[in-house]
Amino acid sequence: MAAKKVGFKPKPQNKQSGDLDKWVSDRKAPAKADRELDEQSPNVGETKAQKKAPHTADTSTPTETKPKMKRLTIDVSEELHRAIKMKAVEQGTPMADMLRSLLENNYL
DSSP, rough: OOOOOOOOOOOOOOGGGGGHHHHHHHOOOHHHHHHHHHHHHHHTTTTTHHHSOOOOOOOHHHHHHOOOOOOOOOOHHHHHHHHHHHHHHHHTTHHHHHHHHHHHHHHH
8 A cells, every 4th residue: 555645835924023013003993882782891800700690798707718519510310400400499599508508417
C-alpha cells in the first residue's frame, strides 16, 4: 500500500500586527442606542450568578463561616431522578439543596 501524501500550506502571515495602534485609534465609538442601554442598565458589571440571584440583603454575620464542602456523586435510576427533579420543581428549590437538607436531617 502506498503512503498517502498530505500537503501543508505555509503559515499565514499576521498582517494586522502593525496596524493595531491604527485600529485602536480609528475605531468608532459605540452607537448611541448601545450607550443608552448601558446607562439604563443598573446592573452593569455583575456576574451571571449575581444577575440570577435574588437581590436580598446579606444577613450573615462576619463570624459565621460556611462549612467546607465535599462533592458526593451517586448513581440513581432515571425514574428516581425524575421524581426528585419534579419534587424540587414543585418546591421551587434546587435539587442539590433539597437533597443536602434531606441528608442533613438524617445524618446530623
